[in-house]
Structure formats: structure tokens, C-alpha cells
Amino acid sequence: MVQGPITLAIIGAGNRGQLYASFALKYPSLCKVVAVAEPRPRTRSLFVSAHDIPPSNVFAHWKELVAGGKLADAVIIAVQDRYHTEVVKACAPLGYHILCEKPLATSAEDCIAIANAIKEAAGDRVFAIGHVLRYSPYNKAIVKLIRSRELGKPINIVHVEPIGYFHFAHSYVRGNWSREDTSSFSLLTKSCHDIDILCHYFYPATPVKVSSFGSLSHFRKSAKPEGAQSATRCLECPYERECAYSAKKIYLEPVERGHVGWPAHVLTDGPPDIENITEALKNGPYGQCVYESSNDVVDNQVVNIEFSDGSTASFTMVAFTEAICERQTRIHFNNGELIGDMNTFTTTDFRLRKKETHAPKPDEDGGHHGGGDMGLISSFVEAVKAGDKNLLGENTGVDHVLLAHLVVFAAEKSRREGAVVNVIEFEKQLRENMQL
Structure with missing residues (x-):
């Protein structure tokens, strides 16, 4: 302590x-x-x-x-x-x-x-990983309901991660996570905590089989509007006012209105201002045309998971949404259903013909991910102070962290090879190869 x-x-x-x-x-x-x-x-x-x-x-x-x-x-x-x-x-x-x-x-x-x-x-x-979704009041309430078996056994989950059209362009086309050779594939860098929360929902059942499909469908040169002509940067582009991914719209114009937070503040060393943001758009990657960038990570992907108790989950990660990271989830139990949007969720009990809305409230300064950001650091500090790693929460040990990540890598293997991947065999083969 x-x-x-x-x-x-x-x-x-x-x-x-x-x-x-x-x-x-x-x-x-x-x-x-x-x-x-x-x-x-x-x-x-x-x-x-x-x-x-x-x-x-x-x-x-x-x-x-x-x-x-x-x-x-x-x-x-x-x-x-x-x-x-x-x-x-x-x-x-x-x-x-x-x-x-x-x-x-x-x-x-x-x-x-x-x-x-x-x-x-x-x-x-204490070892903690940035799986912040677990720590939001919203997800804590969902997990509590699942563990109570109030609606019976969870049979199937449908979960969607709407990345947001300009968020994807910022981080995964122009930004630090745009290329596999300098970062990694987008399911890992963006949505590994979504796969983790699915595994957490179904615990103690474990993931056994995975399949996945996806592609880089839009952010490529072949999709470039004709009106953009030969322009490679937004500040020089004749099509800029009509383009959804205009860097002026995403960065410069919000700064001109006094909004100097995300995403503009990551473009400069120190506080962003009009002069520095303009310079960054003229010379840096965030001012490049999204159709002329060197990105290669997928912009849409689906993942299907079968668990050890026969339950199933499907996950969709997609760039083309107005909502930014506001997950949508449906959990189907044998005696009811849960429908949630990361802020509130509604449960229906089939036996009682009863519908109820739940609205767990995050702290005012809880950060993003429905309060999960501050929920994680708060739990980490508490665990360190007490010298008790159990205060991080249920199944947060490094073996559980590893398993959730291996499901992500197995899903990517499936996407590339077009085959269902057995998670247990996948890990076994990895460990054997590491010993060679």
C-alpha cells in the first residue's frame, strides 16, 4: 500500500x-x-x-x-x-x-x-491495458446485468463500432495509424478493445473460432472525385468545398471558430493556432488528399466469433458514419433482449413483457468512451495505491488481455486467408513457432 x-x-x-x-x-x-x-x-x-x-x-x-x-x-x-x-x-x-x-x-x-x-x-x-470500454458506467451496468442472469443466458451479441467518417480520415488515412508497416492493421489499432468487451460480456465462456471479412473500399486513388483533378492537397484543391474529407473543414475552420481541441491539437507541437495549422496543412500529412495518401488499412470489417458455450458475436467496424465511436450493441438472451447506444440501454424481459430503460451516467469529466478513460485511470490509481491488482476488475489479468488480442490477430488471419480460424490452435502454433 x-x-x-x-x-x-x-x-x-x-x-x-x-x-x-x-x-x-x-x-x-x-x-x-x-x-x-x-x-x-x-x-x-x-x-x-x-x-x-x-x-x-x-x-x-x-x-x-x-x-x-x-x-x-x-x-x-x-x-x-x-x-x-x-x-x-x-x-x-x-x-x-x-x-x-x-x-x-x-x-x-x-x-x-x-x-x-x-x-x-x-x-x-499492477498491470493494466487501455481497454477503456470496460470502465465506463454504461458497460459496467451491462456487465452487471449479464452476470445477474436476470434475462437468462446471453446467446448472441451484435456490436457496431462507428468510427466516424472524418475521424477515420484523420487517424487511419492521414494519421499515425494509416499504414500497417508503420503501425498495424486497423482492427487492432482501433477496435481491439471492442473485441475485448465482447469477450468480457461472455466471460467465463472463451472465444474458440473466428471468421472475418473486410477491405479498403474507399480511401484510394480510384475513388478520387473527378472535380479534384490533379490536386494532392486540400488547400490547393478545386473540389475542396464539396469534399467530405476537406482538411480545411476538419482542422482549419474549427480552429478559426476557436475550437483548438481534438483533432487539430495533434497536428502541431504545442497549442494549435491558425498559422501553425495552416503550415501543417501545407506541408504535413494532415493536409494531403485522402485519395492521394499512402494509407493501406481497411476501412470496413466484420468479425464473427463463436464461444466455448456455443454463444456467438458479430462485430462491425466501419468508417462511414456520422457518429464517432458511439458503439451500438444488441445482446440477445434466452429470456430477453438489450439494445444500447453507449449512453443508454433498453432491456426487454420476454417472460414479464417488461421493458425498461437504463441511463448510467459517467462523471462530468469522465473523458471519452462514455467515461471509460477516467474510469480506467481511476481504477489503476486505486489498485496501485492499495497494492491490489484485483481492483482493476474482473478478468483483467495479463492472460485475459493476451487472449482478447489473439482473437484480433486470428480475425485478421481469417480476413486475409478466407478461412475460419481456431483460436486455441492459432495460439498453440504461434508459441511453437516462437520456440523454433
């Missing part, structure tokens, strides 16, 4: 790192940020000022922070996905409690390697 506020080191002070760190500013009696590693000078400077971090604990590279030994009770790892493996493996032996942003890693082999490293080094240390 930690007396007083626990101390946090932040590796990666980007969007997610800043979000988790903001919990310390809101609840200084619970935790304090005492160290940071962030390569961008202005972003790093602003972060240091906000958290009053001593100069000796400020680093431009995560390796410098790790080289200094253990600097805090816990570390939050919010670097780009492809660096998770080496950062987690470097931090675990130092005795840190660890919160790693999702996904665990960008290859199935690295996910297994991280799980092994955590189990070898953890002891009583």
Missing part, C-alpha cells in the same frame, strides 16, 4: 498520455506526475509546466527515463503502438506498476512476449 499520492511517470505526452495525466491535476491527493519522456520540445515544456515536474526527471527519449532507474510508483506507457513491446519490457524489471495504452503490441508474437515479461517481473505489481 502506498501512503499519500502515488507517483506517475509518463512515457509519451501525446493525446492519450495527457489525458491519463490529467487525472493527477484533478485529484492531486491521489496521484502526482513526477517524470516525463516526450520528444517534442514545446509539448514537453507545456506538460512539465502543467505538472511542475523537476528538471532532473524530464527526458526527450524514453530510454533516458528508463536508464535513470525507477523514478515513480507507476508508469503510463502512451508511445506509438510499435514501441510498446520494448518500453514495457524495459519498465517491467524495474518494479513499476504499468498502465499501457492499447493495443498491447503490433504483432501476436510481441503480445505473447509482453505477457511473458509481465508475468516474470510482476509479482504483486
